[in-house]
Amino acid sequence: MGIPKRIKAISGRHSLVDGIRFQLPVRCIPSPVLMAVFPIHPGKAKALLPAEVHPFRIGNHGLLAITVINYLGTNIGTYVEYSIGIACTQGLKPAPPLLPLLFQGYYGTGQYVIELPVSTKISVKGGKGIWGMPKHQGHLNFMITDRTISSQYDLDGRLVTYIEIGRPASTPLPLSLGTANYCSFRGMLMKSYIYFQGKAGLGLLGGAKARLVLGDHPRAEPLKSLEIADKPLMTAYIPGAVGTLDDHGESWFLHAAEPPDTAPEGMESVINLPLDQTWPPPPSAPIAGLEFGKWGSPLSCSDYKILGSGLGDDVLEGAC
Structure with missing residues (x-):
């Protein structure tokens, strides 16, 4: 699923939406991305x-996708976005296994986003107000060493989640892909599209x-119900991804018996959120809780550097 011709045709034009100024397309400069996919129980995921949204299945498993992007430059500044989603299809009936990979448009293949903390209030205002994404401000970082890439998500002084992947020796695989994101907002199911280009290093x-750690914050509780497998299915690192968010979206009424x-x-x-690009303090809660992967361990603060956050050594010291 490549970038639509319309997005290319309107490149360079300007928009003003909900007080936020955009130069189209809605795109980031090359920015680092980490991703980890864990098998989960599809029945628990369905809950x-x-x-009309169903778990995507590989065999007897559903998939939990954790994707963290350190946006180094966008229309609304720099920020970290920490996405936790369940791979899904959309329709009146569940899709058969595997076919949604080949016929993504027909089966509405994508992910249903259940958690989406970001660093700044302007990102919340735009992402939630325009596209219906479940954004809220959290304490986030994006950190890299010679061996690992990791991100921690805290809220109210408590750990929600921590994700760490092994850093690949190289990133040779060219990627050009699009995906659909489903979210719930205003009593509606919202669907948006994002397209990524870059070179990736994969682990399969x-x-x-x-290594995934679920902390003691209440927002981690739904994740604990998913029966997450102890071993990841896939990891990916894209050191310079260019993400393009389609300004087109779709929506349907949510419904129940x-x-x-x-x-909702x-x-x-x-509506009253400011256009504020200020980051909150970095996460500082102990990395402890329900653990999956059990690979590696958090390194000392002296091993870390923050990628392009613009926050400097004072923030790193505050995180330690």
Whole structure:
């Protein structure tokens, strides 16, 4: 799924949406991305998905995808985005196994995003208000050593999740791919599209090295119900990905057998947010909790450097 011709045709034009200025397309400069995919129980995954969204299956397993992007330059500044999603299809009925990989458009293949913390309030305002993404501000980092790439997500002084992957020796694989993101907002299922280009280093099956820690914050509880496998299926590192977010989106009413008891989160959660690009302090909670992968260990602060965050040594010292 390549970048649509329309996006290329409007390149260089300008938009003003919800007070946020964009020069089209909505794109980042080359930025580092880490990704880890873990098998999960598809029945447990279905419990977290709305109607008409179904777990994508490989054999008897669903998939949990953790993708962290350190955006080094966008229309709205720099920020880290920490996505936790369940691979899915969309339709009245579940799709057969594997075919959604070949016919992504027909089966609505993508991921349903269940957690999406970001570094800045302007990213929350744009991502949630325009595309319906479940963004909220969190304490995030994106760190790299000669051996690992990692990211920690804290909230309220407590660990939510920590992900660490082995750094590949090289990143030779050219990638040009698109994916669909599904989210719930305003009582609707929202669908958006993003396209990535770059060169990746992959780890597959036994070559995939990742460590996932779920902390004691309540936002980690739904993840603990998924029966996450102890070994990752795949890891990826893209040191210079260019991501292009389509300004086109789709939406459907969410529905259930019984009338909802409470009103869903709506525009009141974003309408008064400022256009603020300030990052909160970095995460500092101990990396401890329910652990998967059991590969490697957090290195000392002296081993780390922050990639392009623009925050400097004072922030690194604060994180340690």
